Amino acid sequence: MNHTDLNQKRLDTEAMLAEADLLFDQATCQTALETMAAAITAELGGSYPLLLPVMGGAVVFTGKLLPLLRFPLDFDYVHVSRYGDKLEGGNFHWSRAPQSSVEGRDVLILDDILDEGHTMAAIKQHVLDLGAKSCHTAVFANKLINKPKPLVADFVGLDVPNRYVFGYGMDAAGAWRNLDAIYALAGH
Numbered sequence: 001m002n003h004t005d006l007n008q009k010r011l012d013t014e015a016m017l018a019e020a021d022l023l024f025d026q027a028t029c030q031t032a033l034e035t036m037a038a039a040i041t042a043e044l045g046g047s048y049p050l051l052l053p054v055m056g057g058a059v060v061f062t063g064k065l066l067p068l069l070r071f072p073l074d075f076d077y078v079h080v081s082r083y084g085d086k087l088e089g090g091n092f093h094w095s096r097a098p099q100s101s102v103e104g105r106d107v108l109i110l111d112d113i114l115d116e117g118h119t120m121a122a123i124k125q126h127v128l129d130l131g132a133k134s135c136h137t138a139v140f141a142n143k144l145i146n147k148p149k150p151l152v153a154d155f156v157g158l159d160v161p162n163r164y165v166f167g168y169g170m171d172a173a174g175a176w177r178n179l180d181a182i183y184a185l186a187g188h
């Protein structure tokens with residue numbers, strides 16, 4: 001992309017944030033994160049779990065959560081995507097499967113958002129197929145959609161409305177994963 005195009009993209013991306021609705025500010029996200037950390041510690045703190053965040057969306061949630069978990073754990077990650085930078089989900093693209101052994105482990109999958117739930121359901125099935133002893137799921141945002149989901153997450157930070165949300169690891173047209181709060185895209 002040349003300099004002019006990149007500059008236009010920067011301006012468009014800034015405009016997208018300026019027009020967006022702030023749903024959950026930084027302090028609200030932090031409180032939700034701390035509540036989740038306590039619940040995860042109570043449930044899994046004694047089982048030496050293997051944590052498997054789903055890249056790239058889980059990067060902020062995971063990076064903030066990990067230092068709040070003061071118990072022994074192993075860390076690996078998977079990379080699965082079905083939205084790319086689109087607003088509608090499509091086919092799964094697995095870029096990275098777990099590299100460490102999942103067999104016999106208590107696994108905790110971490111993701112930024114549970115929307116239709118297909119991504120988390122597929123990863124959980126894969127983890128169980130690999131012989132995990134148990135598989136819990138944690139999502140920072142659970143979208144309140146008007147359809148049944150294949151799975152209910154064991155740990156949820158915040159329920160978000162049925163709109164396209166971004167920030168806290170979630171992208172808006174590929175951008176704004178770096179925001180420390182959750183926004184909804186104008187008109188979506």
Ligand SMILES: O=P(O)(O)OC[C@H]1O[C@H](OP(=O)(O)OP(=O)(O)O)[C@H](O)[C@@H]1O
Nearest residue numbers: 056057081082083114115116117118119
């Ligand atoms: O519940 P679902 O409807 O399946 O959607 C949730 C998934 O969508 C997003 O990933 P995306 O495919 O956009 O990839 P990304 O993590 O690289 O943004 C998000 O990070 C979840 O993994």
Ligand SMILES: Nc1nc2[nH]cnc2c(=O)[nH]1
Nearest residue numbers: 115163164165166170171
């Ligand atoms: N950024 C983002 N990614 C998603 N993946 C599934 N739903 C969403 C959403 O609302 N926002």
